[in-house]
Amino acid sequence: MTEFIHLPLNEQVIAQSIKDWAHKLGFAAAAIANIDLSHAEAGLSQWLAAGYHGEMDYMARHGLKRARAAELVPGTLSVITVFMPYLSGGVDPEEVLADTNRAYISRYALGRDYHKVLRNRLQELAEKITDLVGPMGYRVFVDSAPVLEVELAKQAGNGWRGKHSLLINRQYGSFFFIGELFLDVALPADPPLPKEHCGQCTACIDACPTQAIVAPYIVDARRCISYLTIELKGAIPIEFRAQIGNRVYGCDDCQLVCPWNRFAKTSPETDFVIRHGLDDVSLLTLFSWSETDFQQKMAGSPIYRIGYWAWLRNLAVGLGNASTTPEVVTALQARRDIDHEMVREHVLWALAQHGVFD
Ligand code: SF4
Numbered sequence: 001m002t003e004f005i006h007l008p009l010n011e012q013v014i015a016q017s018i019k020d021w022a023h024k025l026g027f028a029a030a031a032i033a034n035i036d037l038s039h040a041e042a043g044l045s046q047w048l049a050a051g052y053h054g055e056m057d058y059m060a061r062h063g064l065k066r067a068r069a070a071e072l073v074p075g076t077l078s079v080i081t082v083f084m085p086y087l088s089g090g091v092d093p094e095e096v097l098a099d100t101n102r103a104y105i106s107r108y109a110l111g112r113d114y115h116k117v118l119r120n121r122l123q124e125l126a127e128k129i130t131d132l133v134g135p136m137g138y139r140v141f142v143d144s145a146p147v148l149e150v151e152l153a154k155q156a157g158n159g160w161r162g163k164h165s166l167l168i169n170r171q172y173g174s175f176f177f178i179g180e181l182f183l184d185v186a187l188p189a190d191p192p193l194p195k196e197h198c199g200q201c202t203a204c205i206d207a208c209p210t211q212a213i214v215a216p217y218i219v220d221a222r223r224c225i226s227y228l229t230i231e232l233k234g235a236i237p238i239e240f241r242a243q244i245g246n247r248v249y250g251c252d253d254c255q256l257v258c259p260w261n262r263f264a265k266t267s268p269e270t271d272f273v274i275r276h277g278l279d280d281v282s283l284l285t286l287f288s289w290s291e292t293d294f295q296q297k298m299a300g301s302p303i304y305r306i307g308y309w310a311w312l313r314n315l316a317v318g319l320g321n322a323s324t325t326p327e328v329v330t331a332l333q334a335r336r337d338i339d340h341e342m343v344r345e346h347v348l349w350a351l352a353q354h355g356v357f358d
C-alpha cells in the first residue's frame, strides 16, 4: 500500500496559488504588500494639513490608520493588492473633449459600477484561500478611502506612483481599478519595483486643466475636476467652471496624456461595457433627462451616486462652456426657474456665458 506524506504548506506555494487564482478571476496583477507604510505617513499628514482633501472628511477621519493596515483591520498580517483594467473601447476621448457640444464622462464610469465586480472577485479569492489555509480573518476593500491603495500597490511592485498621484504599471498604464484583501495570514511580501519610470516627463502636470497637480505626486483635490464634479456636494467654484469645459463627470486628462497609457489594455469584463452610448452623447441629450430618466438609466452606474441635482449642476456648467446655439440657450432657459437653488444658480451662470442675462 502506498503511503502519502503530507508536507506543511509552504508560504511561497500559498502565495503563488493566490496569484494564479487572482489571474483566473480576472485581475491583471496580484501581489502581496509589506504592510509597513510608515514612510508614507509624513506625506499623508502634510496633504491633510494643507486641506487638499477638500470636503472629503472621511479621508481625515481615519487619520494615520490609513497607513497602518493592522490598526485599520486588527490582526492584519498581509495585504493582497490587485488591479483590473476597465477601458472598453468607444469613441476617441480626445475627439469628445474637443467637441464642446458633447459630454465627456470619465472612462471608468461608462459601464456598470465596478465596486460589485471587484468585491465579488476578491470575496471568491478569499474563499479559495480559506479552502487552502483553513479559517482566517479577512476584509475586502475596493476603491476605499481608508486604504492607501496606491502605496500598497507600489510597495508590492504592481507599479509606481505617477506624478499625477495614480498608480502606473508598465504593461497596463493606469486605466484600472485597484482593490485589496487584508488577511490575518503571514505571507511573503513582494518587493517594490527597483525603478520608477516618470523620469523628466511632466505631461500630466502641464495638461491638467485646473492646475490641480500642485507639485509632482501631489494633487489638490479642491482644484481637481474629478473632485469638483463627483465629490463636491455644493456649488462648483466659479473660478473653475470655464476650465471644466465639457467634463461632466470626472476627468481623465492627466491619464490621457501619460505616455504609459499607450499600453493600456481594454477589459473583457461585460460589466464594463459602455452603456447608453455615454462615450458619445450630447450635453443637450443628458440635460433633457428627467429625474426619473436619470434614476432609470443610471441605476447600476457609478454616476448614480452623485444624484440628479449634482448631475444637472455639472451639465449646466458643460452647457455654459458649449458653443452658443439656439438649442443650447433654449434648453438652459427651460430650466432657469428650476426648483433647486444650486442648479438654478449654475443655469443662470451658463446663460450668462451665452450673453443671456434676463
Ligand atoms: S483628473 Fe483632471 S483635474 Fe484632476 S488632476 Fe487629473 S487632469 Fe487635473
Ligand code: SF4
Binding pocket: 162, 163, 164, 168, 197, 198, 199, 201, 202, 203, 204, 205, 254, 257, 258, 259, 260
Ligand atoms: S504623464 Fe509623465 S509625469 Fe505624468 S504620470 Fe505619466 S509618465 Fe509620469
